[in-house]
Amino acid sequence: MxxxxxxxxxxxxxxxxxxxxxxxxxxxxxxxxxxxxxxxxxxxxxxxxxxxxxxxxxxxxxxxxxxxxxxxxxxxxxxxxxxxxxxxxxxxxxxxxxxxxxxxxxxxxxxxxxxxxxxxxxxxxxxxxxxxxxxxxxxxxxxxxxxxELSTPLIPVFEKISVLPLVGTIDTERAKLIMENLLSGVVKHRADVVLIDITGVPVVDTMVAHHIIQAADAVRLVGSKCMLVGIRPEIAQTIVNLGIDLNLIITTSTLRKGIEKALEMTNRQIIQLEGLN
CATH class of the missing domain: 1.10.490.10 (Globins)
Known part of the structure; x- marks a missing residue:
């Protein structure tokens, strides 16, 4: 058969x-x-x-x-x-x-x-x-x-100013790795201001916000200041609806505005020279 x-x-x-x-x-x-x-x-x-x-x-x-x-x-x-x-x-x-x-x-x-x-x-x-x-x-x-392997290292963009770009979903395991890279990068690059860029993070819920707040607290403990940049309107609305307190963290809507703010915090500014495009 x-x-x-x-x-x-x-x-x-x-x-x-x-x-x-x-x-x-x-x-x-x-x-x-x-x-x-x-x-x-x-x-x-x-x-x-x-x-x-x-x-x-x-x-x-x-x-x-x-x-x-x-x-x-x-x-x-x-x-x-x-x-x-x-x-x-x-x-x-x-x-x-x-x-x-x-x-x-x-x-x-x-x-x-x-x-x-x-x-x-x-x-x-x-x-x-x-x-x-x-x-x-x-x-x-x-x-x-x-x-x-792609988990973002801290990138120095100016003297004393570094950026940590985050891309993709953040879970607990990845948050630990981000924290390690962040703290080691702050010390290595002697950064006074760190910008955490969440432009590439699709969803910010309570857990993600908690990890970001922890990262900001850790940066302050090593003597630096932390900014949260790349906050899209829908992310801002989610943060407000969830009642997440980001009062201790400086926030901006774009990375460019964050860098301008970071330059001010380190007593510098961007100047447009006449005659140059």
């Missing part, structure tokens, strides 16, 4: 794929069908069916390579694990329906086929989930390492 399955699925691949794509779009995760083009959706769906067929026809090594490549692809596209599990379940129903309508086998043979098919599909589901999760964990780990 395993031979029957290994012949049935490849010979009905196009029909199975068409039904699978249609049902996944009707029943599947809308996050997937809406954010990708039909071409990408069809290509990835075809690869999914190819992976399943590979378990029937290819060697273990070839199957594992295809499975790993497929897992990396859908993780890169940002497709959720639910797409994989529901996809395999949908595929199982389609194949069951096809076998049920196949009049070339007897009812007893059909029951035996169903039993063999179930025993074949169940371990494959675990294999695909394991491949997806291991790829996802590896991807997240690499992204975290990359984020740490």
């Amino acid at each position: 395993y031979k029957y399955i290994s012949n049935y699925i490849p010979s009905h691949k196009d029909e199975i794929l068409d039904k699978w794509i249609q049902r996944m779009k009707e029943e599947g995760d809308e996050r997937v069908s809406k954010i990708v083009s039909d071409q990408v959706y069809i290509k990835t769906s075809s690869e999914f069916v190819d992976v399943i067929l590979s378990r029937l026809t290819d060697s273990n090594r070839e199957y594992e390579e295809k499975l790993e490549g497929f897992a990396e692809g859908i993780v890169r596209l940002g497709w959720p694990l639910s797409f994989v599990t529901s996809g395999l379940s949908t595929l199982g129903r389609i194949v069951f329906e096809g076998i049920s309508n196949d009049e070339s086998i007897t009812p007893d043979e059909r029951l035996e086929v169903f039993s063999v098919y179930h025993n074949w599909m169940e371990p494959m589901l675990n294999e695909i989930i394991d491949a997806y999760t291991s790829t996802w964990e590896r991807t997240v780990s690499l992204q975290k390492i990359a984020l740490q």
Whole structure:
């Protein structure tokens, strides 16, 4: 009966794929069908069916390579694990329906086929989930390492004035790294004024504000002053709505205004010379 399955699925691949794509779009995760083009959706769906067929026809090594490549692809596209599990379940129903309508086998043979098919599909589901999760964990780990490597150092822009540009989401782990870079940079560059630029921070909630206040307090403890720059209107509104107290921190809407203010605080100013553009 395993031979029957290994012949049935490849010979009905196009029909199975068409039904699978249609049902996944009707029943599947809308996050997937809406954010990708039909071409990408069809290509990835075809690869999914190819992976399943590979378990029937290819060697273990070839199957594992295809499975790993497929897992990396859908993780890169940002497709959720639910797409994989529901996809395999949908595929199982389609194949069951096809076998049920196949009049070339007897009812007893059909029951035996169903039993063999179930025993074949169940371990494959675990294999695909394991491949997806291991790829996802590896991807997240690499992204975290990359984020740490890019975690902004303190940049001296003028004598005694440095800028710490923040980009992306700030969690507790990253906040600790930012604090370390900030304090070591203040001492290294002998900065009297530090500008924390949050222009690239998408969301400022209570936790992010708490980390910024802690950073400002730490800078004051080492004898420097701290400014918060790049406060967009929506961020200002959020800060007010959350009741976050930034009274002890000088704030400006842009980095340019912050630098002008920092120059004043260090007894300097920008002067426009006549005759120069």
